[in-house]
Amino acid sequence: MRIVLVGPPGAGKGTQAAYLAKNLSIPHISTGDLFRANISQGTELGKQAKAFMDAGDLVPDEVTIGMAEDRLDQADAAEGFLLDGFPRNENQARALDAYLERNGISLDGVLDLEVPEAEVVKRIAGRRICRKRSDHVFHVEYKKPKTDGVCDECGGELYQRDDDTEATVRNRLEVYHRETEPIIDYYKQQDLVVTISALGAVPEVTQRAMDALRRAE
C-alpha cells in the first residue's frame, strides 16, 4: 500500500507509523526523522534544516522535496510506503503527485489523525525519544520507560527534542493549521482521505487505523 499520514504535531504519527509499517510490511518514511538524522550527522542538508526546525517553521520546499523523492527512490515507491510528515503543504502535495505519476503509481489512501489541541500539547510535553533509534518513542506518563531516561528496547539514552519547547510547539500548531490542513481538502477532492480519532490507547488507535485503511483499499 502507498499511504500518507497527516495530523497535527504530537498526534502520534510516528508512534502509529512504526506499527502500521510493520503490519503492512512497508517502509516508514518520516521527513522529520530524515532531517534529524542529517542534523546529528552534521550534513549540509542538516545545517540548512536546523534553524527552520528549531523555530517550528517548515524547511523550504527546495530542500524537502528532493530529499523525500530520493528516499522514495531508495525504497522503490512502487512496492509501497508510509509517508509521515510529507507532504506538508499544497506545493509538496503537487510535487508528490507529479512524482507518483512519473513512476506510474498512485496513493491508496491518506490517513488523517484527529486529536484535540490540549491532548497534543500533553503528548509533546512528555515525549522522550531514543538517541539510537528514532522509532523508539516514549512518554513520561503514557508510555513510561522502565528506567528513567533509558530506552526499554535498546538501552539508548532518551532525550527531549529541541523543537518540543512551548513557543515552538505553538508555532508548529499554527503552521499545521495554515499550511498542512489545506492538503486534507486537496486529497478529499481525490477521494483519498480517511479520518480517525487518535484518542485512546496506542493499540486501539492502531486497530482503528488498520480498519480504516482496509476500507480505503
Ligand code: AP5
Ligand atoms: P516532524 O518530526 O514531522 O514533527 P511533527 O509533525 O511536529 O510531529 P511530531 O513528531 O511532533 O509528532 P507525532 O505526530 O509523530 O507524534 P509521536 O508519535 O511522536 O517534523 C519536525 C520538523 O521538521 C517540522 O516542524 C519542520 O520544521 C520539519 N519538517 C518535517 N517534515 C517537513 C516537510 N515535509 N516540509 C517541511 N518541513 C518539514 O507522539 C507524541 C507523543 O505522544 C509521544 O511521546 C508518544 O509516546 C505519545 N503518544 C502517541 N500516541 C499516544 C496515545 N494514543 N496515547 C497517549 N500517548 C501517545
Ligand code: ZN
Ligand atoms: Zn532505543
